Amino acid sequence: MSQTPILESRSLHRTFGAVVAAKDINVAIHAGEVVGVIGSNGAGKTTFINMVTGFLPPSAGEIMFNGRSILGLAPRKITRMGMARSFQVAQLFPELTVLDNMLVALSIAESPLPSFLRPLRTPERVEKAEATLKEFGVAAFRDHQVTAVPQGTRKLVDIAMALIANPKMLLLDEPTSGVAVEEKFPLMDSVMEVVRRHGVTVLFVEHDMEIVARYVSRILAFYAGEVIADGPPDQVLDDAKVRELVVGHGHGGHGRARRSS
Amino acid sequence: MRLDRTELWLLASGVVLALGVFVLPNWLTFLLTIAFAKGLVVQGVVVQMRAGLVSFGQGLYYCIGGYTVGMGGQWLGVHDAFVLLALSMVAAAVVAMVLGLLLTRYREIFFAMLTLAFSMILYGVLAKSQSLGSTDGFNVHGITALGWTPGSSGKMFVYVLTCGIAAVAAVFLHRLSKSSVGYVCEAIRENEVRVEYLGASPRWTLYSTYVLAAAVSALGGGLTGMATGHVDPEMAYWTTSGEFVFIALLGGIGHVAAPFVAASLFSTVRTYAIQFVPHSWQMILGFVLLGIIIFLPKGLWSLFKRTRKAEARV
Ligand SMILES: Nc1ncnc2c1ncn2[C@@H]1O[C@H](COP(=O)(O)OP(=O)(O)O)[C@@H](O)[C@H]1O
Ligand SMILES: [Mg+2]
Numbered sequence: 001m002s003q004t005p006i007l008e009s010r011s012l013h014r015t016f017g018a019v020v021a022a023k024d025i026n027v028a029i030h031a032g033e034v035v036g037v038i039g040s041n042g043a044g045k046t047t048f049i050n051m052v053t054g055f056l057p058p059s060a061g062e063i064m065f066n067g068r069s070i071l072g073l074a075p076r077k078i079t080r081m082g083m084a085r086s087f088q089v090a091q092l093f094p095e096l097t098v099l100d101n102m103l104v105a106l107s108i109a110e111s112p113l114p115s116f117l118r119p120l121r122t123p124e125r126v127e128k129a130e131a132t133l134k135e136f137g138v139a140a141f142r143d144h145q146v147t148a149v150p151q152g153t154r155k156l157v158d159i160a161m162a163l164i165a166n167p168k169m170l171l172l173d174e175p176t177s178g179v180a181v182e183e184k185f186p187l188m189d190s191v192m193e194v195v196r197r198h199g200v201t202v203l204f205v206e207h208d209m210e211i212v213a214r215y216v217s218r219i220l221a222f223y224a225g226e227v228i229a230d231g232p233p234d235q236v237l238d239d240a241k242v243r244e245l246v247v248g249h250g251h252g253g254h255g256r257a258r259r260s261s
Numbered sequence: 262m263r264l265d266r267t268e269l270w271l272l273a274s275g276v277v278l279a280l281g282v283f284v285l286p287n288w289l290t291f292l293l294t295i296a297f298a299k300g301l302v303v304q305g306v307v308v309q310m311r312a313g314l315v316s317f318g319q320g321l322y323y324c325i326g327g328y329t330v331g332m333g334g335q336w337l338g339v340h341d342a343f344v345l346l347a348l349s350m351v352a353a354a355v356v357a358m359v360l361g362l363l364l365t366r367y368r369e370i371f372f373a374m375l376t377l378a379f380s381m382i383l384y385g386v387l388a389k390s391q392s393l394g395s396t397d398g399f400n401v402h403g404i405t406a407l408g409w410t411p412g413s414s415g416k417m418f419v420y421v422l423t424c425g426i427a428a429v430a431a432v433f434l435h436r437l438s439k440s441s442v443g444y445v446c447e448a449i450r451e452n453e454v455r456v457e458y459l460g461a462s463p464r465w466t467l468y469s470t471y472v473l474a475a476a477v478s479a480l481g482g483g484l485t486g487m488a489t490g491h492v493d494p495e496m497a498y499w500t501t502s503g504e505f506v507f508i509a510l511l512g513g514i515g516h517v518a519a520p521f522v523a524a525s526l527f528s529t530v531r532t533y534a535i536q537f538v539p540h541s542w543q544m545i546l547g548f549v550l551l552g553i554i555i556f557l558p559k560g561l562w563s564l565f566k567r568t569r570k571a572e573a574r575v
Contacts (some may be wrong), residue, residue: 115442
């Protein structure tokens with residue numbers, strides 16, 4: 001484990017009107033870790049990802065990537081530094097084919113100022129895009145328009161597009177949401193296998209405790225904008241506060257009455 | 262530079278059409294000159310439409326192109342068609358580089374209305390400029406080409422020139438549509454946030470596309486000025502820009518030749534409609550537009566694609 005964390009947030013705050021979506025978040029993630037983020041809906045998981053990727057400015061706090069402050073940088077700049085993300089709802093280019101989605105991602109990864117005259121579809125790019133689709137087991141959908149492929153495939157393409165740029169760190173926002181229960185494990189299996197092979201540091205958000213426990217070395221538990229627990233899976237899942245506020249509530253809102261002791 | 266089938270086909274069409282100068286009647290070559298010149302302006306609209314932006318002010322660059330050709334001859338003593346067209350493109354690109362800084366901050370109706378606003382400002386300025394003939398504009402004459410003076414065959418020369426430029430521009434724009442930028446533009450139209458998250462700047466892409474579109478449209482304005490021998494502020498008027506959007510919708514964004522085909526069809530229909538139903542030709546245009554939006558939302562070109570797919574299924 002290196003000394004400088006790959007990603008570090010210091011006293012991160014964010015409010016939306018009266019809603020506190022992030023409150024004093026201090027997290028340090030080291031290269032090579034696979035970190036799971038749990039927390040009920042509205043706990044601030046997506047807000048955290050949006051802030052560290054430059055999409056949402058924090059109200060206060062500092063964010064470091066590889067020891068450099070990335071506060072105030074645009075998402076594209078942060079992506080170029082090696083932090084990629086996927087989305088809770090797959091963010092693709094629906095009118096393009098799966099392959100063209102990948103080629104756009106690859107071409108941008110190769111050069112931030114895409115060429116006016118060189119074709120997008122070069123044999124080398126197509127080969128690389130196909131190889132990545134194959135890694136994720138979705139190569140069969142290559143020529144399908146995105147609107148015509150199943151939800152699970154879309155989520156995988158969304159992640160594949162993030163990974164094709166060879167990021168150092170990958171943030172996955174609920175990779176299994178919107179996917180049928182029986183598809184969740186196979187989907188996560190293929191994602192985690194690819195991610196391990198590429199040696200990427202991963203942070204992923206997941207509601208399902210079984211899934212989290214299976215893949216991660218560390219869990220962050222979010223509740224009402226705060227990180228209420230941070231540690232190895234068995235420790236965090238055994239934590240009284242986590243059991244009360246996160247696990248016990250499943251998918252429900254965080255505002256429900258606390259159990260009286 | 263290797264040409265693909267579409268590109269060869271485009272260049273061949275340009276040559277065949279240009280050779281038509283020997284057989285086609287003058288009225289037809291003139292109609293086609295204007296149609297192809299307008300088609301070039303429409304190409305500028307289409308390039309932006311692919312990125313999801315509708316310019317309701319492309320007349321701005323049409324007008325800049327025309328006036329540059331006119332003023333180049335009048336004030337700079339430049340009469341060479343190629344130099345004048347190059348100047349048109351430069352002038353349009355320079356203006357677009359400035360306006361693009363502001364315009365690329367806006368999307369959808371705001372972008373459309375802002376482009377319209379800028380073209381109307383130019384209209385107002387030109388209409389008030391005594392030295393440029395106010396609303397009457399001024400005449401363009403004495404066009405030469407590489408030291409040769411076409412004289413009485415000037416119109417024929419401009420026709421051949423227009424066919425050549427349209428074909429070369431079409432090849433270039435075809436490349437553009439298949440290029441990384443071409444696809445990134447489509448990606449921006451589909452999901453701008455994702456493009457940003459992939460590491461590209463949507464604004465920079467839209468900006469460079471906007472400047473390029475301006476330069477292509479200015480070519481159309483320059484050629485129109487040479488063909489008609491006249492430029493006036495009407496070129497920047499909003500109805501002119503509306504016509505370009507109309508033609509763009511008519512053709513669709515499916516094929517690089519569509520704007521030229523649509524512009525030719527538009528000019529022909531208008532010529533006959535004005536002759537036969539002088540007071541209701543706008544009504545005809547209205548119905549055509551209605552029909553296209555309802556039945557062929559992707560433009561006339563989707564007719565070709567439909568039949569081709571139908572054939573393929575058999
Ligand atoms: N753009 C926004 N505008 C207003 N409120 C927001 C916005 N984004 C998130 N929130 C609020 O912040 C809180 C945290 O949301 P979010 O980070 O999406 O939760 P999670 O991803 O954990 O389900 C919620 O109460 C949500 O309503
Ligand atoms: Mg969320």
